[in-house]
Amino acid sequence: MVTDLVIYKEEYDRLEDVLRRLRADSNARAIFLIDKNGQQIAASGELDQFDTTSLASLTAGNVAATDGLAKLIGEREFSVLFHEGKQDHIHISIVGKRAILLVIFDDRSSLGLVRLRVKRASGDMESIFDRMTSKASEALEDVSASRSSPFSEITDEDIDALFSE
Amino acid sequence: MTFINYASKEINCKIVYYGPGLGGKTSNLQYIYEKTSADSKGKMISLATEADRTLFFDFLPLDLGTVRGFTTRFHLYTVPGQVFYDASRKLILKGVDGVVFVADSQVERMDANIESIRNLQENLEEHGFDLKQIPYALQFNKRDLANIVPSDQMYRTLNFKREPTFEAVATQGLGVFDTLRAVAKLILKDLSRG
Incomplete structure (x- = not known):
C-alpha cells in the first residue's frame, strides 16, 4: 500500500520559504x-489570480498523461514540461519523484531564468522532502507504539x- | 493516498467514481456539484469530448467541514468509462483513497459492469492497491428505467465483499449523497485505524 503524505509545520514553512525565494529570483x-x-x-x-485547486488537479493530470506518453516510447519520464502562451507561460518540473513544481511567469521573466532558478530550488526542496519522509515514518512508529x-x-x-x- | 497537512490542519482525500461508459459517473458529480453550497465546493472541471463523453476525467473538490480540528477535503474524480480509454483510467486511480463503482442497471449493460469491475481490480493492482481492502461503495444507477435487472440479482452478481450498496437515479439525485457518504465514512475510518 502507498503511504500517506504527511507534512508538519516546520517542513511546510521551509518549503514556503524556498517557493518565496524562487518566485523572487525568477520574477514569476x-x-x-x-x-x-x-x-x-x-x-x-499572486494566488488570488488563479483557481489554485483546479490548477493543482489539472497539472497532476497533465503530468500523469505525459508520464504515460514517456513510458509508451520507452522513456522513464519527461522531467520538464513547458507551455507557451501569448502572455503567460507555464513551466512544470518534477521534484524528488513525488512532487510537481509549477511556475507561472510572463514576459518579466524568461524560460532560461526560470529553468536556472528551478534547478537550484529543486535541490533544496528534495532535502526537505527527505526530512518529511523520515519524519512521517518516525511518526508512524510512534503511533503504532502509543x-x-x-x-x-x-x-x-x-x-x-x-x-x- | 491521504494527504495530511499538520501546518494548515487539512486532510485531503481522493475518491474515484469508476464504472462502464454512460453509466452515470459524471451525473453523480454534477448532482453533488448542484446541491452543494458555494462555499463548500470548488469549480467542477470536465475534460470531455465535443459529444460530452468524458475524455480524461471530471474533477470536483468538496470541502466538507472539520473533523477533530482538521478541515476535510474530498477530491472527487470520474474516469472515462469507454473501454479504449484504459490508459487514462489507470492514471486517475493513482493515489486513490476510495472508489465508488457506478453500475448501470440496464439488462444489456450487465456484462459491461462485470468487465469494468474486473478492469478496476486489475488497474488498482498495478498501483499496489487491493479492491478487497480499499474503501469501496457500489451504486446501482438508473433504477428509473424500464429494462433493468432486479436489485437483488445485481447484488448477487456485483457485490463481492458486502460493500455498502445503493440504488440510485443519479440524474435526479436519488442515492447520490448516500453513496458518497458511505465511501467517505470508510475512508475516514481507515484513517482512524492508522
Missing part, C-alpha cells in the same frame, strides 16, 4: 508545489456531522 507570477496526485502542497505569489494519532479518535458521529446539511 506564481509558484505551486503539487503532489503528484493533484493536491496542492504549498504555493507563493496509538496517539489525532485521527484514531474519529467517531461515527464526527463523520455523520460532515454530512449533516
Whole structure:
C-alpha cells in the first residue's frame, strides 16, 4: 500500500520559504508545489489570480498523461514540461519523484531564468522532502507504539456531522 | 493516498467514481456539484469530448467541514468509462483513497459492469492497491428505467465483499449523497485505524 503524505509545520514553512525565494529570483507570477496526485502542497505569489485547486488537479493530470506518453516510447519520464502562451507561460518540473513544481511567469521573466532558478530550488526542496519522509515514518512508529494519532479518535458521529446539511 | 497537512490542519482525500461508459459517473458529480453550497465546493472541471463523453476525467473538490480540528477535503474524480480509454483510467486511480463503482442497471449493460469491475481490480493492482481492502461503495444507477435487472440479482452478481450498496437515479439525485457518504465514512475510518 502507498503511504500517506504527511507534512508538519516546520517542513511546510521551509518549503514556503524556498517557493518565496524562487518566485523572487525568477520574477514569476506564481509558484505551486503539487503532489503528484493533484493536491496542492504549498504555493507563493499572486494566488488570488488563479483557481489554485483546479490548477493543482489539472497539472497532476497533465503530468500523469505525459508520464504515460514517456513510458509508451520507452522513456522513464519527461522531467520538464513547458507551455507557451501569448502572455503567460507555464513551466512544470518534477521534484524528488513525488512532487510537481509549477511556475507561472510572463514576459518579466524568461524560460532560461526560470529553468536556472528551478534547478537550484529543486535541490533544496528534495532535502526537505527527505526530512518529511523520515519524519512521517518516525511518526508512524510512534503511533503504532502509543496509538496517539489525532485521527484514531474519529467517531461515527464526527463523520455523520460532515454530512449533516 | 491521504494527504495530511499538520501546518494548515487539512486532510485531503481522493475518491474515484469508476464504472462502464454512460453509466452515470459524471451525473453523480454534477448532482453533488448542484446541491452543494458555494462555499463548500470548488469549480467542477470536465475534460470531455465535443459529444460530452468524458475524455480524461471530471474533477470536483468538496470541502466538507472539520473533523477533530482538521478541515476535510474530498477530491472527487470520474474516469472515462469507454473501454479504449484504459490508459487514462489507470492514471486517475493513482493515489486513490476510495472508489465508488457506478453500475448501470440496464439488462444489456450487465456484462459491461462485470468487465469494468474486473478492469478496476486489475488497474488498482498495478498501483499496489487491493479492491478487497480499499474503501469501496457500489451504486446501482438508473433504477428509473424500464429494462433493468432486479436489485437483488445485481447484488448477487456485483457485490463481492458486502460493500455498502445503493440504488440510485443519479440524474435526479436519488442515492447520490448516500453513496458518497458511505465511501467517505470508510475512508475516514481507515484513517482512524492508522
